[in-house]
Amino acid sequence: MASQVNMMDMQGADGVQISASDHYINRELSWLAFNERVLSEARNTNYPLLERLRFLSISGSNLDEFMMIRVAGLVGQAQRGIDRLSIDGQSPSQQLTAIHAAVADINQQQQDIWNELRAGLTETGFTIADDRRVDPKTYKRLKSYFLEDIVPVMTPQALDPAHPFPFVANGGVGLLFTLRRDSDGEQLVEMVLIPSALPRFIRVPGEDAIYITIDSLICRFAKHLFPGFTIVGDGAFRVLRDSDIEIEEEAEDLVRTFRSAIQRRRRGQVIQLELEDDFDPVAEDILRQQLSTQGTTIIKTDGMIGISGLSNIVGEDRPDLKFASYSPRYPERVMEHDGDCFAAIREKDLIIHHPYESFEVVVDFLRQAAADPDVVAIKQTLYRAGDQSQVISALIAAADKGKSVTAVVELKARFDEEQNLLWASQLERAGVQVIYGFLDWKTHAKVSMVVRREEKGIRTYCHFGTGNYHPVTTKIYTDLSFFTADPKLGRDVAKLFNFVTGYVAPHKLEALAISPIDLRESLYDYIDKEIENAGKGRPAVIWAKLNSLTDKGVVDRLYAASQAGVEIQLVIRGICCLRAGIEGLSDNIRVKSIIGRFLEHSRVWAFANGYSMPSDRARVFISSADAMSRNLNRRVEALVPIKNKTVHDQVLQQVLLANLLDTEQSWEMQPDGSYARMDAGEKPFNCHRYFMTNPSLSGRGDALEAGGVPKLALRKGAGA
Structure with missing residues (x-):
């Protein structure tokens, strides 16, 4: 089993000692490399001028936060004499030296680009x-x-x-x-x-x-x-x-x-x-x-x-200096039920792809729950909700109508602490039971739970999200919203809320994996299964789409899988401490980053499960968690299995596959840890444009452009 593979034998086959930096990329320098990719979009002459200016301002905002949080933390460690080594073996002082050089270079690039855009x-x-x-x-x-x-x-x-x-x-x-x-x-x-x-x-x-x-x-x-x-x-x-x-x-x-x-x-x-x-x-x-x-x-x-x-x-x-306007589509499945979210979800599970599909359906789900006399209770996690939240209004309306409403408000959402304190106060005044969760763990899972009285008894409807209940970010972040009335997931979500509100550790979960309880172990088990399949000569493939990959345990497990012959394709937007394409270590791992009009934010895992990818029998999950130690050890997160065949195919063969096939907005990691913009090739593919111009995942309408919906398929050598 992979758990017994000694990945960190730091001596090579020729007896030469291998340093940690040969195995891992420094987290902070990887983040700075990501911000340089963002900054490069400000140079992209295919974009209108004000959109290029937007990317420049985003790179500046990103760098400000990096200095205020990450660099400040390292400065504090250095001042207190804490020599905690990074994943690549650097002390805080060594990291600060490298960071200052990289930051100086980025600052100069920003000024050069500003002068160019200004002209x-x-x-x-x-x-x-x-x-x-x-x-x-x-x-x-x-x-x-x-x-x-x-x-x-x-x-x-x-x-x-x-x-x-x-x-x-x-x-x-x-x-x-x-x-x-x-x-x-x-x-x-x-x-x-x-x-x-x-x-x-x-x-x-x-x-x-x-x-x-x-x-x-x-x-x-x-x-x-x-x-x-x-x-x-x-x-x-x-x-x-x-x-x-x-x-x-x-x-x-x-x-x-x-x-x-x-x-x-x-x-x-x-x-x-x-x-x-x-x-x-x-x-x-x-x-x-x-x-x-x-x-x-x-x-x-x-x-x-x-x-x-x-x-x-x-x-x-100045519309002439911006991207053409785009209006998200409302899910046709819901419209087919005259806008009744609960009827649509009862029929079968539903996946929504933001921002291509409107976040309004999530708000409608809560609004209808608030107005529905048959709804008994609503439970909701709130990590970031923005300063003008329709979600908050819906919860208050539900409480006003006498429903049992529980809101888990996370006070530790960085830079949203004051806003969340304000929401918590307003919710409490309306009669909502407000819970602040754990003192030392953040509740980062994005979950809504609606309990409804129906003819056949009580039914629980759930919403799982990969992104926040935030009115602004839902328009620019690509995220997934999954609606289900699956009884197993309903029972598990009830246990998740009891865990946060009453510290009652969930036992015998039927479908969910929850951090910090068993999410890490579940991921390890699925990776180990792929290693086992590779050993048996069966197809062994892992696809994952994440914002960050920094956890040493997960990185080592993926290295073990690569050495065992598992083909691994990772779409990591931001920080990635794993080194791809290193002979004898990560030959079978490919890492790419997509930077474009929308910010890639959804987290998805797929495991071949012994069948050629993409397969109806692959194990597919969405999650609120990145592969970071904080998400796996110090946050309450959810890993949600996608079992419904239609939703399974939509997530695997549309969302994940489109990201893997993208060439116009993709950067590929090189063996030295740097990134190179991918060659668009003879048939360029832009996953953002694909989703903007084709029917919604949950809909049944015609394509917005003539010619129907293009069938996505893996190209030769793409990791099938």
């Missing part, structure tokens, strides 16, 4: 007027806006012994001005912090799309802030702070503890200080003394600070 936008009449001369009419409008709307909210503060250095919030942008008083020539330094309520980019009133950053606008008219002074120098800066939240295991009141932790996060250690390249030396020295520590990364740029802020201008009404 391209100018040619289309879309102007960024930061350091450019503008016509008198535009100048007058900018000055008027500055005097009437900006000056009243600005608070210049002198930096001297009489004025303590002000607090700069996480993500805060500020300006330092070096001034000389006209009356006596005395020099002083003033700080102007830009209120977070102000937009990063100001649009000049008028038909033409003319934007200017708020910091450039202030610098342009700063003399009106400082009458009687001459401005000697100025410079903009931006601060990122350690934003991870650590909760003491002995916390007595989780809500109060989180409120306190959120406040502490706002004052976390400065992790990154971003400065303009021509920052005034006197002012820069003050900033460095006041804000930087041994763990602070200081970035000086000759371009724009805070690339993530570009998201503010992507919304400009």
